[in-house]
Amino acid sequence: MTFKFKNVFLNNTATVVGPYESKGPLGKYFDKSYNNLYANQKTYEQGEAKMLEDSIDILYKKANINSADVFLSGDLLNQLISSNLAALNVKIPFLGLYNACATSMEGLIIASTLIDSGKVKNAICSVSSNNCTAEKQFRYPNEYGGSKPKVTTFTATGAASAYLSKTPSQIRVESGTIGTVVDLGITDVYNMGAVMAPAAAHTLNQHLKDLKRDVNYYDLIVTGDLGIYGKQILKDYAKEEFNIELSKYNDCGIMLYDLKEQEVYAGGSGPACCPLTTYSVILDRMKRGELKRVLVMSTGALHSPTLVNQKLSIPAICHAISLEVEK
Amino acid sequence: MDKEKYQKIVDKNIPKENVKINATKAFLVGGFMGIIGQLLLDLYTTWLDIPTKDASTYMIITLIFIGSLFTALGFFDKWVSWANCGLIVPITGFAHAMTSAALEYKKEGFVLGIGANIFKLTGSVILYGVVSAYFFGLIRVLLFGG
CATH class of the missing domain: 3.40.47.40 (Stage V sporulation protein AD)
Structure with missing residues (x-):
């Protein structure tokens, strides 16, 4: 949708x-x-x-x-x-x-x-x-x-x-895609990147299909909090499942921290992770003219400790918003 | 894509945990904890003249006290995440898990906070400890007459 x-x-x-x-x-x-x-x-x-x-x-x-x-x-x-x-x-x-x-x-x-x-x-x-x-x-x-x-x-x-x-300003919210819930059977509560990557791929595919766009339409595509390993999993999965080659792509959780110096394991996560990165460096780069079209895909693991204890796997969802610099 | 195929993509991309280093650390630290326990036991029996049976209880209490104190002082969690099972498996792990839960919930009151949550992680250790002690005690009585 x-x-x-x-x-x-x-x-x-x-x-x-x-x-x-x-x-x-x-x-x-x-x-x-x-x-x-x-x-x-x-x-x-x-x-x-x-x-x-x-x-x-x-x-x-x-x-x-x-x-x-x-x-x-x-x-x-x-x-x-x-x-x-x-x-x-x-x-x-x-x-x-x-x-x-x-x-x-x-x-x-x-x-x-x-x-x-x-x-x-x-x-x-x-x-x-x-x-x-x-x-x-x-x-x-x-x-x-x-x-x-x-x-x-x-x-x-x-x-x-x-x-x-409605008041015009530099950044326009161009379109948005409501994601569907995806679950590919991951039960590891530490590996949220793997839980969420398929949801991101599905939403991206739907977004591109609905708007008849190529993945290279965007100057940058960011996911919310997949981390360094989730990022690779998404790339592999998107290629295999939907034949989408992600090149101008990064993950907000990786951008938010210095992964070498800070003890954050595979990167940042949490609801604030995606907008903190988007509303800071990404909007700044857009306003400076470095990026014109950006697709922000916030990824969410719909994790419940209760359901995991009941031996169910973790479902995930991803919603996408396309931001464009107003001409 | 089916779940098995996806699991293969996941496995290809995630890093392996360093089992050898982790096991070595746990072995050495756990062994060191054993030495400390034995030293305490000797100290209590030889110097303070406490019977061995009582001294082992005092030794356990001392280790629990140290584990709890170090957790409360805020640095024991870093030791535990470094040494892993070396500090979790000995009685210090029990003390650490118990005290960390108490600290976490102290702001929710003495009864509904600390009281209800202090054994959040260690409750199962107590439960299955008591249950298995009962059965092993039973076996001992039946086979060896007590």
Whole structure:
């Protein structure tokens, strides 16, 4: 399912990150950073919500607004803790979203559809994640030191918000593809790259087919958080299954960190990983004219520890948004 | 594409874990833990004149205390992820898993936080430890008369 949008623009974005991300190669692009994972709050969960609220505050200042028609937000935590707390603060009509790490582009697709249909004039789309809240909920206590395999990805800490409206600006939201859920039988909870790669390939194939485009139409295609091994798996799988040769392609999880210097295993992950990279370095390169057309594919492992304990494999989803520099 | 074919693509692209190095580290560190345990046992029996049976309990308590303290001080997780099973299999691993869960949930209160979650990881060790102790005890009584 692919939509083309006539008049939707990504006017402004705001990013807030934790210590690891600010020390990474994209550190200089972020609007605000904290030197601790608590974001100076009492608990990790409240810290994640604080980062999300900060990103909206910064977005308000940058876009020179004090409200919006609708607020769409999601995170990884049960009951969408961070998004709910942020929504309580902003007091804008709120839709909570969950598609794990694919939530960012899911939000952009819904917001763009609402704006394009004329139902709303503008929207704020946010996501957040925090390394410690995610570890606590999905894996082991943070102080537990059990070793992790090399394929593990590292949940990014941060929040990213975007302001979309009909008002023209440099970046246009050109089209979006809603992905389908794919499960190729992976049960390894550490190997999320392998879980999500087929979903990314299916969404990419659908997007290109729906719009009758060649993969080289885009100056850059990025996936959300496949990591270094997932990236290779996607390349091989896309070639074999759909005969798509990915060349101008990278992964946000790889771009967010310095994989040699930082202990992040195969790269970054989490709902914030994809928009933190997209709203920083990728938009910057687009605004400077280096990239004209970019396809952002946020990949999400719809992982539930309960279902994995019940011996089921992990399903995954991927949503794509095409961004273009306005002529 | 079927699941088996996809698994082949995955296997081709993921790195192998270094089993030899990991096993060697675990063997050496685990052995070193054994030496520390034996030294403590000798210390308690020879110097403090405690009977061997009681001294082994004191030795275990000491190791649990050290494992918990080092976890609370925040550096034991790094040791554990380096030494892997060398520190997880001995009693220090139990202490580490228990204390890390307690630390994680302390902000959710003494009862519903620490109380309900402290044995989150180690609950199965306790359960199956007790169950197997019962059966081995039974076997011992039946075969050797206690």
